[in-house]
Amino acid sequence: MSTTVPLLAARDLVKAHGPTEALRGASLELRAGEILAVTGASGSGKSTLLHCLAGIVRPDAGSVSYAGEQLHTLSEKRLSELRRTDFGVVFQFGQLIPELTALDNVALPLMLAGAARKDAQVRGQEWLERFGVLGQEALRPGEMSGGQAQRTALARALVTDPKVVFADEPTGALDSLASEQVMTALTHTAGEQGTAVLLITHDAQVAAYADRELRLNDGVVAPQEVAA
Amino acid sequence: MIAMSTRHILLGLLASGPSHGYDLKRRHDERFPQARPLAYGQVYTTLQRLVRDGLAEIDATESDGGPERTTYRATADGERELTEWAREIAPPAPFVTNEIFAKVVVAILSGGDPDAYLRAQRAAHMGRMRELTQVKTAKGADLATVLSADYALNHLDADLRWMTTTAARLTTLTAEVDTA
Ligand SMILES: Nc1ncnc2c1ncn2[C@@H]1O[C@H](COP(=O)(O)OP(=O)(O)O)[C@@H](O)[C@H]1O
Numbered sequence: 144m145s146t147t148v149p150l151l152a153a154r155d156l157v158k159a160h161g162p163t164e165a166l167r168g169a170s171l172e173l174r175a176g177e178i179l180a181v182t183g184a185s186g187s188g189k190s191t192l193l194h195c196l197a198g199i200v201r202p203d204a205g206s207v208s209y210a211g212e213q214l215h216t217l218s219e220k221r222l223s224e225l226r227r228t229d230f231g232v233v234f235q236f237g238q239l240i241p242e243l244t245a246l247d248n249v250a251l252p253l254m255l256a257g258a259a260r261k262d263a264q265v266r267g268q269e270w271l272e273r274f275g276v277l278g279q280e281a282l283r284p285g286e287m288s289g290g291q292a293q294r295t296a297l298a299r300a301l302v303t304d305p306k307v308v309f310a311d312e313p314t315g316a317l318d319s320l321a322s323e324q325v326m327t328a329l330t331h332t333a334g335e336q337g338t339a340v341l342l343i344t345h346d347a348q349v350a351a352y353a354d355r356e357l358r359l360n361d362g363v364v365a366p367q368e369v370a371a
Numbered sequence: 372m373i374a375m376s377t378r379h380i381l382l383g384l385l386a387s388g389p390s391h392g393y394d395l396k397r398r399h400d401e402r403f404p405q406a407r408p409l410a411y412g413q414v415y416t417t418l419q420r421l422v423r424d425g426l427a428e429i430d431a432t433e434s435d436g437g438p439e440r441t442t443y444r445a446t447a448d449g450e451r452e453l454t455e456w457a458r459e460i461a462p463p464a465p466f467v468t469n470e471i472f473a474k475v476v477v478a479i480l481s482g483g484d485p486d487a488y489l490r491a492q493r494a495a496h497m498g499r500m501r502e503l504t505q506v507k508t509a510k511g512a513d514l515a516t517v518l519s520a521d522y523a524l525n526h527l528d529a530d531l532r533w534m535t536t537t538a539a540r541l542t543t544l545t546a547e548v549d550t551a
């Protein structure tokens with residue numbers, strides 16, 4: 144184990160949705176620049192964990208600390224600022240805004256952060272190119288293939304140069320070759336930028352792009368085994 | 372049914388033209404980077420047998436001052452044999468004689484901890500899958516490397532899926548025993 148302070152740490156997270164205990168004491172650490180895969184059966188609490196880590200959902204118990212700050216002690220204002228500047232999120236479902244073009248979807252986070260539309264579009268274009276979405280910048284999400292939409296969503300999550308990207312099943316609906324393209328683009332870009340990635344997937348071949356894997360079983364992180 | 376063998380691989384390599392033993396070994400090792408490298412002795416013995424069986428023949432013997440080098444070529448029979456082998460359907464083998472399967476069954480029978488074994492085995496599988504993913508995505512990886520890494524990745528993935536289902540079944544099974 145590295146002695147460096149983790150960038151993001153969750154301790155004993157508990158979160159129920161009504162009667163369903165989605166998280167039952169989940170703990171993990173993410174180091175700066177690290178790509179960590181979280182795998183587990185569907186319903187094991189992966190998305191709920193991601194939402195708690197990214198400060199989108201408040202856990203019922205337990206804590207999340209990011210760069211030395213406890214998320215639950217932050218004001219809503221400070222928390223949403225942090226989410227805008229330091230975090231990028233790719234949601235499992237319905238991530239892109241259907242009315243906007245690919246380019247406007249990617250440029251939007253920059254404009255929300257105060258960039259002029261023109262500058263935001265120039266940078267958005269660069270990011271679409273990095274993810275191999277060329278000549279499709281004028282398409283709306285409904286007109287794109289699954290792979291194009293996923294790559295657009297990743298470009299949007301990375302465009303603000305965040306410290307952490309949270310990606311929830313970014314290859315969920317893709318075939319193996321499209322998954323490979325998405326994962327190659329994500330890991331190369333994250334590597335270049337030193338971005339940490341929390342990658343949720345149920346696919347071991349996708350998890351193999353990460354530096355490390357944690358398994359979630361019924362809302363708890365499984366004990367770590369040392370590989371032989 | 373014709374089994375997979377060094378014979379067919381050498382015949383396959385000879386299909387692109389006459390070649391000598393060392394060259395065949397080198398091309399084999401390049402084409403099948405994840406396979407065990409061929410021993411030169413094995414190449415030589417196999418070539419002798421192909422000649423004996425009329426599937427290959429000596430093309431030329433050169434000695435350009437240095438040691439003698441014999442080049443071989445496939446015969447018409449050899450080409451036929453190769454075509455037949457390439458067309459032959461491989462048996463969809465049920466790989467249940469696998470060591471992982473045996474260890475899980477033994478752990479269950481002997482009251483061991485199959486769950487801990489499955490977790491450790493998963494970690495080892497994932498480690499190997501990470502290596503293969505790096506090999507496959509490295510800049511300049513050629514098609515043979517990518518295809519063989521894909522092949523290995525898909526088989527390791529199949530093991531993992533079986534292991535995941537087994538771990539889930541063990542939980543159900545334990546619950547049934549506990550409530551009985
Ligand atoms: N908004 C919600 N309302 C009610 N139940 C929910 C909600 N979100 C998740 N759950 C339940 O919580 C459990 C964990 O869900 P989730 O975190 O989405 O798991 P995963 O992403 O691993 O599939 C599941 O049983 C799911 O049905």
Ligand SMILES: [Mg+2]
Nearest residue numbers: 189190191235
């Ligand atoms: Mg989910």
